[in-house]
Amino acid sequence: MSHNHKEDIYTLTENRLIAKNTYRTVFEGYTGHITKPGQFVNIKVEGQFLRRPISVCDYNENNMVLIYKIIGQGTKAMSEAMPGTRFDILTGLGNGYTIRGNKPLLIGGGVGVPPIYCLAKALASDNIKASVIIGFNSVEEVFYYDEFKALGCNVIVTTADGSMGLKGFVTDAIDRFEYDYFYTCGPEPMLKAVYNKTVTEGQLSFEERMGCGFGACMGCSCETKYGSKRICLVGPVLEKNEVIW
Amino acid sequence: MSHNHKEDIYTLTENRLIAKNTYRTVFEGYTGHITKPGQFVNIKVEGQFLRRPISVCDYNENNMVLIYKIIGQGTKAMSEAMPGTRFDILTGLGNGYTIRGNKPLLIGGGVGVPPIYCLAKALASDNIKASVIIGFNSVEEVFYYDEFKALGCNVIVTTADGSMGLKGFVTDAIDRFEYDYFYTCGPEPMLKAVYNKTVTEGQLSFEERMGCGFGACMGCSCETKYGSKRICLVGPVLEKNEVIW
Amino acid sequence: MADTTVKLCGLLLDNPIIPASGTFGFGDEFKNYYDINILGSFVFKGTTKEPRFGNPTPRIAETPSGMLNSVGLQNPGIDAVIERELPRLARTYKKKIIANISGFSVDEFVYCCEKIDKCDIVGAIEVNISCPNVHNGGMAFGVSAANAANVTKAVKAVTTKPVFIKLSPNVTDIVEIAKACEAEGADGISLINTLVGMRINPRTRKPILANTFGGLSGPAVFPIALRMVYQVAHAVNLPVMGMGGVSTAEDVIEMMMAGATAVQIGAANLVNPYVCKEIIEGLSAVMESYKIKALEELKI
Amino acid sequence: MADTTVKLCGLLLDNPIIPASGTFGFGDEFKNYYDINILGSFVFKGTTKEPRFGNPTPRIAETPSGMLNSVGLQNPGIDAVIERELPRLARTYKKKIIANISGFSVDEFVYCCEKIDKCDIVGAIEVNISCPNVHNGGMAFGVSAANAANVTKAVKAVTTKPVFIKLSPNVTDIVEIAKACEAEGADGISLINTLVGMRINPRTRKPILANTFGGLSGPAVFPIALRMVYQVAHAVNLPVMGMGGVSTAEDVIEMMMAGATAVQIGAANLVNPYVCKEIIEGLSAVMESYKIKALEELKI
Numbered sequence A, B: 001m002s003h004n005h006k007e008d009i010y011t012l013t014e015n016r017l018i019a020k021n022t023y024r025t026v027f028e029g030y031t032g033h034i035t036k037p038g039q040f041v042n043i044k045v046e047g048q049f050l051r052r053p054i055s056v057c058d059y060n061e062n063n064m065v066l067i068y069k070i071i072g073q074g075t076k077a078m079s080e081a082m083p084g085t086r087f088d089i090l091t092g093l094g095n096g097y098t099i100r101g102n103k104p105l106l107i108g109g110g111v112g113v114p115p116i117y118c119l120a121k122a123l124a125s126d127n128i129k130a131s132v133i134i135g136f137n138s139v140e141e142v143f144y145y146d147e148f149k150a151l152g153c154n155v156i157v158t159t160a161d162g163s164m165g166l167k168g169f170v171t172d173a174i175d176r177f178e179y180d181y182f183y184t185c186g187p188e189p190m191l192k193a194v195y196n197k198t199v200t201e202g203q204l205s206f207e208e209r210m211g212c213g214f215g216a217c218m219g220c221s222c223e224t225k226y227g228s229k230r231i232c233l234v235g236p237v238l239e240k241n242e243v244i245w
Numbered sequence C, D: 001m002a003d004t005t006v007k008l009c010g011l012l013l014d015n016p017i018i019p020a021s022g023t024f025g026f027g028d029e030f031k032n033y034y035d036i037n038i039l040g041s042f043v044f045k046g047t048t049k050e051p052r053f054g055n056p057t058p059r060i061a062e063t064p065s066g067m068l069n070s071v072g073l074q075n076p077g078i079d080a081v082i083e084r085e086l087p088r089l090a091r092t093y094k095k096k097i098i099a100n101i102s103g104f105s106v107d108e109f110v111y112c113c114e115k116i117d118k119c120d121i122v123g124a125i126e127v128n129i130s131c132p133n134v135h136n137g138g139m140a141f142g143v144s145a146a147n148a149a150n151v152t153k154a155v156k157a158v159t160t161k162p163v164f165i166k167l168s169p170n171v172t173d174i175v176e177i178a179k180a181c182e183a184e185g186a187d188g189i190s191l192i193n194t195l196v197g198m199r200i201n202p203r204t205r206k207p208i209l210a211n212t213f214g215g216l217s218g219p220a221v222f223p224i225a226l227r228m229v230y231q232v233a234h235a236v237n238l239p240v241m242g243m244g245g246v247s248t249a250e251d252v253i254e255m256m257m258a259g260a261t262a263v264q265i266g267a268a269n270l271v272n273p274y275v276c277k278e279i280i281e282g283l284s285a286v287m288e289s290y291k292i293k294a295l296e297e298l299k300i
C-alpha cells in the first residue's frame, strides 16, 4: 500500500493497562496523514465488521499513541492483541482542533482526555502553556496527569468521588482559571455542562456512532446552526457557536 | 475444559508444506477421544462459521497429525497459522474403519491418503502388512510414500500424468495385488471406480458437507441399503455392501 | 445468583434456554456431551406424518456469520417418534419437551398434533408452518395469514397442550400473520425460522446446495430475528419464543428485551455442542452485570 | 487480461463494479482516495424532492458480518443535487452515473425523474421504492406489486433514460413485484435494498438506533441477496443490478453467476474505502482462476 492511502497497515508495539479498563497502545507506521490534534483514526478489529474510531493521543513520524477504554467486543479484542500484531487503520480522519486564543483552557473527561493531550502538546510546541482540567469518576481511572504536568500545563484533576484532586465534575473547576478560549472532549452530558458553564468561545469534540468515519455514509450527521454536518468529516470538533443541543 | 468434552483447545506445533498446496499440521492436546483409524476432527477456524472436518492421519497420546489441502478460505487460514496458535477442535468424530481381513488392500487418493495412513499404522501394530495404492494427479502432489514404506507396506504410487509411479488411476493398480479385503478413501468418483473394480468386500470413507460433524443436524445423511445414515456419525466409513450409488 | 426461571404458558422453566428444532435431534447426541436436564426445555426435530429422507445432499453451505441448510425435514415420521424416540428420551430427560410438528396440509398438521397430544413428555407443541426447504422455490405454507389461521384453528381443536405457531421470516408483514394466529387461539408464537438463501460454487458454476435454495440461520440473521420478535411481541398478547442467531448469554438478554419469553438456540449448537450448557452457566453472571434481578419484565 | 466489460441497457461499462447508493455520497470523499473514473459507474445518494436531514442519531449499529443504518435518506434535495453536486462531479468524473431517486408518493418520483432526465451525466435512473428507513414500522412503499407497478409506469412516462426499479427484500414474493415492474416497462431491476433489522443496547435497555429499526446490509445478507437475484433474473427478461454484501471479486463472480449483469458494492465501501478499486484491479485475475473469458454468459 502506498502512503497516498489513508489506509495502511500498522504494527502494534505496545499495549499497556494504564488505568482501570484503560489501555495505552502504540502503533508503528506512517503517520503523515495526521495533521491536527483532535483528529482520529479508524481501526479494523478482527471479528468486527465496522471499524472502531479512536482519537490520536500523541504521535511522531513513525508512531502514534492511542488510549482507549474497554466498552464492548471491539475494544476488548484490541486490549488482548499482542505486540507484533498488525492492524489495518485509516488515519488522519476528521478536522480536529483549530488553534485559537492565547490563554486556552482544555477540558477532558474520561477517554475524552487523549485528544486534549494531543492538543496540549501542540500548544506547548507553540509555547502556549495551557490550563487543563481532566475529570474522571475515581482515582483508578485517572491517567496522564503527569504527562500534562511534563508539558508545563497547569492541571487540575477532578473525580466524582473525590478520591483524587477536586471532588466533583470538570465544570466545578472551570471558574478557577482565567481563560480566553476553551477546548473540550468528553461524554455528551459533560460537553453540554461545559458549554453552559464556559464564558468564552471554544471548540467541542463530539462522539457519534460511525459507519465509515470519512464522510461517505451520513451516519454521523449532526444538526448545527449552519446546517447539517458530518461529525467524522467536518468534526469531530465543532465550534461552540454552531452547536445546537 | 475437562477431557470429558470432545471439544478442547489444541496448540499448533507444526504447519509444514509437504506437497503442492498440501500441509502437514501437528496439534498438541488431549487425544483420548480418538479410538479408530478413519475418524476425523472438526476444527474451528477464525473467521469461519462452520468447523472444518479433517481426518486424523496419525496420533499419539499428546499429538495428532492432520494433512490437508488448501481448498478455500478455511484451509487457507489454517495454512497461515503460526506454531503456538490455539485452535478449538472437536475430536474423535465418526466411526472410522473396522479392521477385518488378513491381506488388506488400502487405496487412498489425494487427501484421502491421510486416514489410510492411520489405518496402515494400526494394521502394522497388529502385525498386518498392508498393500497400499496411493494416487495423485502429479508428482508434486505426492506425499507420505516414504512413511508407508517405513511401516513395511507394499506401496504403489499412481499419478494421472505419469510423473511418478504408475501412470493412471488407483484402479489401474488394483489387479497387481492379491487381497481379501479393501479399505479406501478419496474423492467420490474414485470411490465409485474402486467399488466397481474390487472383487472383495471392503470399506469406503465418504466426504459430505457437514453442519455439525457429530450427528445433530442431519446435514450429511446418505441413503444406504439399510436406511439413511449420517456420514459424520455412522460413517465417514461405510461397508461396500450397504453403499447405493 | 440471579433468578433465571421463566414461565411459558403454564410451564415453569428453570431457565429460558431451549435448543431449536432441527439442531438438537431427539437429544441423543447431546446426551453424550452433557446432562441435558439442565436445559429449560428442548424442541425436537421437525416431525411429519410420514417418514422423510429429506433433500439430496449437499444440504449445508457456509455463509458469512451463518449457514444454509436444506435438510428438508428428514425424520422418521410421527409414529416412529412416538414409539421409539420419545420413550428412549424419557429415560434420560426428566422435564417436559416441546414437540415440533411439520406438514404439507392442514390435515397432516391435525393428524400429528392429535397423536402427539397423547404423549406425557410433551409440554407444548410447536407447529412449524414455515420450513422453507420443502416446497419449490422455497415458499412455505405459512407465508399467508389465511393459511396460518386455518392451521392454528384446526390444531387447537385436537389438542389441549399449549400450541406455538412457528412463523417464517420470509414475509412482508410478520405482524399480520402473528395476529391471525392469535385470533384463532394460538397460545404462543415462535420465530424466526430460516430466511431463504443460496450460494453458488464458482468453480463448478452450480448452486452449492443440491436443492438450490436453503434456509439461512446463525448470527447473520440475529438483527432480523430481533426486529421480528420485537414487532410481534408488541403486537400480540401471547408469549413469544425468540430465535435466530442467538449464540451467547448477551444475545439471550437482548432477545428477551425485544420481547421473547424464552429463547431458542439453533445453529450455534452445531458449531459448539456445549453452547447451551455454557449459556445456562453464564446467564446469571451476565444478568448481574446488567443489574437484572429476574428475567420477567425485561421486555422494553 | 480477461475482458471485464459489460453492457447494461445500452451503456458499455469498463467493468461491472458500481458503488451502491448511500455508500458513496456524490463521489466527493472517494475522489480523494483514488481516481473514481476506474469505476464501471456509480449510483449517487438517494435523492428526494425536498432536502432531508434524515433520522435522528444514532443511525448506525454493528451486527455480525454486517451493519444497520437508519440514515433515512439525508440529501440536499433534487434541485441542489442538479445545481451543485452534478456539475462539481462532472469536473472529475467523465463517465455516466446512475441517479438514485427516492420518494414518498408517485408524484414525487415523477417530479424527480423528470428533472434528472435532463442531466447529461446521468446514464440511467435507479428508482428506490424500497428504503426501509422512512416509514413507520419500516414498511416501504415498494412492498406491494401494485405500488411498484404504478411508480414504474409513471416514471417511464417522463424519462427516456433506462429505469431500474430498486426492490425491497422485505417481501414474501420478490418475483411477483419484479414482474409487475417489467410489465409496466422497467428497463432493469436493482436488488436488494436493506433488510429491516434492530439491535438493543442491554445496558441502556433501549434500541441502539434512535429510529428503533434500521436496514441491514453487508456480508451477512449476501446469501439472501444472491437468492433473490437468482429468482428475479430467472423470472424476468431484464438486466439485474445485483447487490447485498458483495465485498470481494469472488463475490462479484458469484453474484453474476446468479444472474446479475452488474454488481453494486454498498457497505463494503464504508469499511474499506479502497474496496471497489481493489475489486476492479483483482477481477481479471479471479476470472482467470475460474477460467472465465468474459463476464457475459456467467449466469447459470
Ligand SMILES: Cc1cc2nc3c(=O)[nH]c(=O)nc-3n(C[C@H](O)[C@H](O)[C@H](O)COP(=O)(O)OP(=O)(O)OC[C@H]3O[C@@H](n4cnc5c(N)ncnc54)[C@H](O)[C@@H]3O)c2cc1C
Residues within 6 Å of the ligand: A040, A050, A051, A052, A053, A054, A055, A056, A067, A068, A069, A070, A071, A072, A073, A074, A075, A076, A111, A112, A114, A115, A206, A207, A208, A209, A210, A236, D061, D062
Ligand atoms: C471520533 C471518535 C473518537 C473517539 N476516541 C476515543 C478514544 O480516544 N478513546 C476511547 O476509549 N474511545 C474513543 N471513542 C469511542 C470508541 O470509538 C468506542 O468506545 C468504541 O468504538 C467501542 O467499541 P466496542 O466494540 O468496544 O463497543 P461496542 O459497544 O461493542 O461497539 C459497537 C458499535 O458501537 C460503536 N460505539 C460504541 N460506543 C461508541 C461511542 N461512545 N462513540 C462512537 N461509537 C461507539 C462502535 O464503534 C461500534 O460500531 C471515540 C469515538 C469517536 C466517534
Ligand SMILES: Cc1cc2nc3c(=O)[nH]c(=O)nc-3n(C[C@H](O)[C@H](O)[C@H](O)COP(=O)(O)OP(=O)(O)OC[C@H]3O[C@@H](n4cnc5c(N)ncnc54)[C@H](O)[C@@H]3O)c2cc1C
Residues within 6 Å of the ligand: B040, B050, B051, B052, B053, B054, B055, B056, B067, B068, B069, B070, B071, B072, B073, B074, B075, B076, B111, B112, B114, B115, B206, B207, B208, B209, B210, B236, C061, C062
Ligand atoms: C469426514 C471428512 C474428512 C476429511 N478429511 C480431510 C483431510 O484429511 N484432508 C483434507 O485436505 N480434506 C479433508 N476433508 C475435506 C475438507 O473438510 C474440506 O476440503 C475443507 O472443509 C474445505 O474448507 P475450506 O474452507 O478451505 O473450503 P470452502 O470451499 O471455502 O469451504 C466451504 C464449506 O464447504 C465445506 N467443504 C468444502 N469442500 C468440502 C469437501 N470436499 N468435503 C466436505 N466439506 C467440504 C467446508 O467444510 C465448508 O463448510 C474431509 C472432509 C470430510 C467430510
Ligand SMILES: Cc1cc2nc3c(=O)[nH]c(=O)nc-3n(C[C@H](O)[C@H](O)[C@H](O)COP(=O)(O)O)c2cc1C
Residues within 6 Å of the ligand: B211, B217, B218, B219, C020, C021, C022, C023, C045, C046, C047, C069, C071, C073, C100, C102, C128, C131, C166, C192, C193, C194, C216, C217, C218, C219, C221, C243, C244, C245, C246, C264, C265, C266, C267, C268
Ligand atoms: C440444520 C437445521 C435444521 C432445521 N430443522 C428445522 C425443523 O425441522 N423444524 C423447524 O421448525 N425448524 C428447523 N430449523 C430452524 C431452527 O429451528 C431455527 O428456527 C432457525 O435455525 C433460526 O435459529 P438459529 O439462527 O439459532 O439457527 C432448522 C435449522 C437448522 C440450522
Ligand SMILES: Cc1cc2nc3c(=O)[nH]c(=O)nc-3n(C[C@H](O)[C@H](O)[C@H](O)COP(=O)(O)O)c2cc1C
Residues within 6 Å of the ligand: A211, A217, A218, A219, D020, D021, D022, D023, D045, D046, D047, D069, D071, D073, D100, D102, D128, D131, D166, D192, D193, D194, D216, D217, D218, D219, D221, D243, D244, D245, D246, D264, D265, D266, D267, D268
Ligand atoms: C449507510 C447506507 C445508506 C444507504 N442509503 C441508500 C439510499 O439512499 N438509497 C438507496 O437506494 N439505497 C441505500 N442504501 C442501500 C444500499 O444501496 C444497498 O442496496 C444495500 O446496502 C445492500 O448492499 P450492501 O450489502 O453491499 O451494503 C444504503 C445503504 C447503507 C449501508
Ligand code: FES
Residues within 6 Å of the ligand: A209, A210, A211, A212, A213, A214, A215, A216, A217, A218, A219, A220, A221, A230, A231, A232, A233
Ligand atoms: S461516519 Fe460515515 S459520514 Fe460520518
Ligand code: FES
Residues within 6 Å of the ligand: B209, B210, B211, B212, B213, B214, B215, B216, B217, B218, B219, B220, B221, B230, B231, B232, B233
Ligand atoms: S454433519 Fe450434522 S448430522 Fe452429520
